[in-house]
Amino acid sequence: MTTLLAAILVTLKLAGLTTLILLLLGMPLAWWLARTGSRWRMPVGALVALPMVLPPTVLGFYLLLGMGPDGPLGQLTTALGLGTLAFTFPGLLLASVLYSLPFVVHPLQSGFAAIDAVVLDAAATLRASPFDRFVSVVLPLSKPALLTATLFGFAHTVGEFGVVLMVGGNIDGQTRVLSVLLYDQVEAMAYADAHRLAAGLLAFSFGMLLVMQWLGRRTALAHD
Amino acid sequence: MTEPAGDIELRLHWRRGNFTLDVALSLPAQGVSVMFGPSGSGKSSLLRAIAGLEPAARGVLRIGGETWQDARLCLPPHRRRVGVVFQHAALLPHLSVHDNLRYGWRRAGAPAEAMREWIDKLALGPLLARAPATLSGGERQRVALGRALVCRPRWLLLDEPLSALDAERRAEILPYLEAVKREARIPLLYVTHAVEEAARLADQLVLLEAGRVRAAGPALEVLNRADLPLALREDAASVIEASVLGHDGHGLLRLDTPAGMLHAHGPAHPVGTCVRLRVPARDVSIALSAHTDTSVLNIVPAVLQSLSPLPGGQFQLQLLAGGACLLARVSHQSVLRLQLREGLAVWAQIKSVALLV
Numbered sequence: 001m002t003t004l005l006a007a008i009l010v011t012l013k014l015a016g017l018t019t020l021i022l023l024l025l026g027m028p029l030a031w032w033l034a035r036t037g038s039r040w041r042m043p044v045g046a047l048v049a050l051p052m053v054l055p056p057t058v059l060g061f062y063l064l065l066g067m068g069p070d071g072p073l074g075q076l077t078t079a080l081g082l083g084t085l086a087f088t089f090p091g092l093l094l095a096s097v098l099y100s101l102p103f104v105v106h107p108l109q110s111g112f113a114a115i116d117a118v119v120l121d122a123a124a125t126l127r128a129s130p131f132d133r134f135v136s137v138v139l140p141l142s143k144p145a146l147l148t149a150t151l152f153g154f155a156h157t158v159g160e161f162g163v164v165l166m167v168g169g170n171i172d173g174q175t176r177v178l179s180v181l182l183y184d185q186v187e188a189m190a191y192a193d194a195h196r197l198a199a200g201l202l203a204f205s206f207g208m209l210l211v212m213q214w215l216g217r218r219t220a221l222a223h224d
Numbered sequence: 225m226t227e228p229a230g231d232i233e234l235r236l237h238w239r240r241g242n243f244t245l246d247v248a249l250s251l252p253a254q255g256v257s258v259m260f261g262p263s264g265s266g267k268s269s270l271l272r273a274i275a276g277l278e279p280a281a282r283g284v285l286r287i288g289g290e291t292w293q294d295a296r297l298c299l300p301p302h303r304r305r306v307g308v309v310f311q312h313a314a315l316l317p318h319l320s321v322h323d324n325l326r327y328g329w330r331r332a333g334a335p336a337e338a339m340r341e342w343i344d345k346l347a348l349g350p351l352l353a354r355a356p357a358t359l360s361g362g363e364r365q366r367v368a369l370g371r372a373l374v375c376r377p378r379w380l381l382l383d384e385p386l387s388a389l390d391a392e393r394r395a396e397i398l399p400y401l402e403a404v405k406r407e408a409r410i411p412l413l414y415v416t417h418a419v420e421e422a423a424r425l426a427d428q429l430v431l432l433e434a435g436r437v438r439a440a441g442p443a444l445e446v447l448n449r450a451d452l453p454l455a456l457r458e459d460a461a462s463v464i465e466a467s468v469l470g471h472d473g474h475g476l477l478r479l480d481t482p483a484g485m486l487h488a489h490g491p492a493h494p495v496g497t498c499v500r501l502r503v504p505a506r507d508v509s510i511a512l513s514a515h516t517d518t519s520v521l522n523i524v525p526a527v528l529q530s531l532s533p534l535p536g537g538q539f540q541l542q543l544l545a546g547g548a549c550l551l552a553r554v555s556h557q558s559v560l561r562l563q564l565r566e567g568l569a570v571w572a573q574i575k576s577v578a579l580l581v
Contacts, residue, residue, distance in 0.1 A: 116314070118310055118312070118314045119314050119315075119316060119317065121272075121275075121277050121301070121308075121310070121314065122308065122310060122314035122315075122316070123316065123327070124276075124277065124300070124301035124302050125275050125277075125301050125302070125304075125306055125307065125308040125328075125372075126302075126327050126328030126331060126332075126371065126372075126375065127302045127303075127328055127331035127332050127375065128302055128327075128328075128331060129300075129302050130300075132302075132331075136327075137316060137318075140318045141317065141318055
């Protein structure tokens with residue numbers, strides 16, 4: 001049971017930190033994607049969306065190479081005295097951030113894009129500085145988008161498997177997450193444990209989606 | 225050349241795609257300046273540039289000794305003491321009416337007195353707790369006006385504030401605009417493409433055409449010039465200032481105008497009230513002698529100043545009646561039959577006079 005508990009803790013830590021980092025990185029990125037007229041918008045947008053269609057193992061493979069002793073990232077981290085990131089929690093975190101990026105950026109981007117530009121202009125003529133406008137107008141108007149982004153980012157990180165296996169490996173208490181544990185249990189033919197875990201993850205995912213539906217309906221009602 | 229203190233100096237230049245805005249104006253720092261022009265003439269872009277919302281605009285903008293923009297400086301919108309009323313109000317949708325009013329007021333550090341004054345004058349009290357989404361179009365514009373004014377701006381800019389409203393709502397909000405004009409003690413820049421609004425509100429009129437100033441000056445002068453595109457429109461009209469002499473109890477007002485005494489239908493304004501009259505060019509006909517056997521009430525002597533042909537076989541006449549300019553529209557036939565020419569003394573028969581204020 002301690003194996004399960006350790007896997008739950010690693011999973012929650014990974015999903016929580018990934019979501020936090022993604023919200024901080026995703027907000028400026030989504031704002032830029034929603035508002036810019038730059039010709040880089042499309043390529044950057046495609047790059048952000050890539051993890052949605054890419055097989056997770058492909059992303060994991062390149063990350064593994066990059067993080068390895070001969071990869072550019074590995075050389076950087078070694079030079080900084082951090083060793084290599086492969087099969088460590090920070091490495092897993094980096095992979096998760098990249099893998100779940102579109103699931104946070106997309107809801108934020110559509111939330112930001114739905115804000116009428118003239119409302120922001122009005123706030124500007126009412127003496128609000130750009131940062132003030134972001135805090136006092138953009139954030140409150142994007143509340144539903146922020147919630148969706150948080151839930152999606154979290155749930156999607158909990159559900160990742162391929163990237164974890166490639167980059168994080170399967171170290172008890174450090175990089176073994178629930179989806180990998182389930183795989184181990186099936187491999188070991190411990191079907192009773194596997195049933196419990198699979199049912200738990202199923203209920204968790206269903207619960208998350210239910211909350212999102214409910215939030216969506218509530219905001220739709222509030223806008224009527 | 226230095227501008228007289230207290231005036232607004234405005235020189236802005238800005239190119240976007242193949243549209244160029246190039247405007248140089250000096251406006252008095254009081255009263256209502258109406259910026260009039262067809263859509264695409266750049267009037268809304270110019271308003272946005274004045275508010276600092278178009279950072280690509282270059283030039284000079286000074287108001288009463290305060291510089292908002294010059295070669296070295298370009299204040300961002302939140303540092304310009306400007307008030308803007310947008311076409312669709314642009315209230316902050318997540319805030320109540322009261323919080324919309326407080327939003328700028330708090331940031332501008334305006335006195336509590338300003339808040340009380342405009343809630344009272346614009347009758348916003350009953351709306352304070354409402355959400356913007358529950359307001360009618362007219363109410364929204366009233367809140368937007370109040371929201372701009374409680375910040376005590378130096379200059380109030382209005383971007384076609386009535387164009388999204390139907391006639392009824394427009395009539396509902398115009399008295400409030402009049403009140404702002406009378407009591408705000410700041411200059412107003414009013415952008416519109418509706419002649420009626422320009423004629424009713426303008427002290428100064430700026431005619432914008434393809435990003436350039438076609439004409440600018442005192443409103444009545446510009447409105448009554450026969451050589452501007454305004455006079456070529458189907459609904460061309462002259463505008464006359466008048467004061468109420470009395471009323472006959474049947475809805476007819478007697479008015480003292482520079483053209484002489486005129487009658488017009490309208491509400492029983494108190495004697496001495498200043499009003500503006502709009503005289504449509506197609507409702508003015510010409511006679512060589514004073515007719516008494518006619519139903520037309522308003523017949524004034526005038527001198528024919530100019531004749532200009534219009535497309536479609538008509539002529540536009542500019543008349544000087546006493547101290548007032550009148551526009552009249554007559555057919556080519558009439559010009560020949562009456563032998564109309566410049567300098568001729570005629571009688572102008574005015575079929576309808578519309579009260580604007």
